[in-house]
Amino acid sequence: MARNGRVLHSEWTKIRSVRSTVWTLAAALVVTVGLGVLICLLVRTTYDDLSPTDRATFDATMTSFAGMTLGQLAMIAFGILVISNEYSTGMIRASLAAVPQRGTLMAAKVAVATLLALVVGMITAFAAYFPGQAVLGSRLASGIGDPGVLRAVVGAGLYMTLIAVFAMGVTWVLRSPMLAFGILIPFFFMISGILSAVSATRKLSYWLPDQAGSMIMSVVTPSQERPYGPWGGMAVMAAWVVAALLAGYLTLRRRDA
Numbered sequence: 001m002a003r004n005g006r007v008l009h010s011e012w013t014k015i016r017s018v019r020s021t022v023w024t025l026a027a028a029l030v031v032t033v034g035l036g037v038l039i040c041l042l043v044r045t046t047y048d049d050l051s052p053t054d055r056a057t058f059d060a061t062m063t064s065f066a067g068m069t070l071g072q073l074a075m076i077a078f079g080i081l082v083i084s085n086e087y088s089t090g091m092i093r094a095s096l097a098a099v100p101q102r103g104t105l106m107a108a109k110v111a112v113a114t115l116l117a118l119v120v121g122m123i124t125a126f127a128a129y130f131p132g133q134a135v136l137g138s139r140l141a142s143g144i145g146d147p148g149v150l151r152a153v154v155g156a157g158l159y160m161t162l163i164a165v166f167a168m169g170v171t172w173v174l175r176s177p178m179l180a181f182g183i184l185i186p187f188f189f190m191i192s193g194i195l196s197a198v199s200a201t202r203k204l205s206y207w208l209p210d211q212a213g214s215m216i217m218s219v220v221t222p223s224q225e226r227p228y229g230p231w232g233g234m235a236v237m238a239a240w241v242v243a244a245l246l247a248g249y250l251t252l253r254r255r256d257a
Contacts, residue, residue: 007099007108015112018085024078025120028160029127032071036128039066040135047140059220060142061152064132068156068217071124072210075117075160076184079167082113084177102252106172110245114165121160129153148219148230155216155234162234163188166209166241172248175255213237 015021040063050058086092099105133141142149171180188210195205205211206226215226215233228236 004104004108007104008112010098011108011112014086014109015082015116018081020085021078021081024074024081025116028071028074028078029120029124031074032065032067032124032160033128033131035067035070036064036132037067037135040064040132044136044140057220057222058140059218060133060136060140061129061149061219062217063136064129065125065152065156065217067128068160072160072163072188073185075121075164076167076188077181078117079113079164080171080177080180080184082109083168083171084175084180087175088177103249106249106252110165110168113168114161117164118157118161121164122154122157124160125153125156128156142219146219151230152217152219155230158234159213159216159237162213162237162241163210166237166244169241169244169246169248173244173251175251207236209237209240212240 043063047055047058086095095105096102099108129144133143144150144153167180167184170184171177174180174183192205192208192210195201195208196211206228212228212233213236215222215228216230218230226233
């Protein structure tokens, strides 16, 4: 147990001593909150121009999280950098020499990074929700005690956490920041959106991690029927994360540093 504690402390020291990882978490908070408030302001000024159908499906809670579309980019960057920094600098060799049990090393790194992402994700979710609802005004805003709202806010924090952990698992497999960025960014910002926009592939997109996980942030039932609810979507996303971590672990075990 004492050895595991030292490994955890070592991983915590590595993460907080690298400026890029700290700045990516700060960027996730600022971008998500700032962009969310701006979009809420835009919605408030243009709400009367919406069609009756759009008004009927308007989700005030999820509107506060509109900035997460870009904010998750910073969380993905955090997940990539936490893993790839050691490979880029060659420090992974020293880490493996100090902790030959590769599963222990990986578990410690993922545990520390996940806890940090969870704290920042939860702070970001609540920090985005309350200002966004204030900007929307009492006519449009939801209350934290309304049905499904607290679940959506907590779920937004969980979503940001899982997106970072998924990036960690993929980076363990690729072991290169350039490859990880080159695959994950287009996947979440192009491929996922294209698949969901095309009718022939829309149902397939429901099972992608971001499309499924984002359901947790919705309070109003979306117009496009899905085969799962908010927590079901979160379970689908969690399955992707577990698969990515398992693939990362197998890669770490079988390949040299």
